Amino acid sequence: MSTPEVLFVCVHNAGRSQMAAALLDHHAAGRVTVRSAGSAPAGTINPAVVEVMNEIGLNLTKEFPKPLTTEAVEAADVVITMGCGDACPVFPGKRYLDWELEDPAGKPAERIRPIRDEIDRRVRALLAELDRPE
Template sequence: MPGKPEVLFVCVHNAGRSQMAAALLDHYAEGRVMVRSAGSAPADTVNPAVVQVMREIGLDLSREFPKPLTTEAVQAADVVITMGCGDACPVFPGKRYLDWELDDPAGKSVDDVRPIRDEIGRRVRALLAELLPAGS
């Protein structure tokens, strides 16, 4: 990937998993990766339990909002990571697609969302190590 890699996280409502993944990758990448998130059927607001568990680790999602998935966002991305959006995500040749099977935080308590956040964090750090190998 020449230049700054671009990653798009997609879930159905863009209110939980994809918001956490985008915030975590943006945080860990420290500006070295362009990060976006979107939903195939965006909700009205980000899940309050998600906002709370992210605040616990110093990341503020209170001003974030669910965004619709667009063809342009997929075309701009080098890596598209889906999290339960099914067939709603358009597929373009030359893109790297990953599907992360993760529990949906919708309707879950803060205690139940923390392990989802932590698993997303683990996967995001592994992705970052692939995108920006040490010494690059």
């Protein structure tokens, strides 16, 4: 079986999608190819997101917001959107999930921790599903 590829997409690729990608990459330990992108990428990752991820041992300081490309969507087996609405291209044969999560933009670390923890719960459930044999 080939390695599944998951693409996390939000508007700015500065918060939710970055947390999700880091968490899945960490938990999957190489079993899943993970990417993230934004429909309108910000200049930098939200510093409070970097802070709450550091608290659980995941360093996002070398990450940066990336633009959403058609190629990234085409390469993915699963595309998980987080509030990008119609900005995400849809291709037949792809599995799409929409995770409704509060946007961490402008929020302090204490308001972002519950968002991070909910993303972690969903990522673990997704990984358990991807790990199941066909």
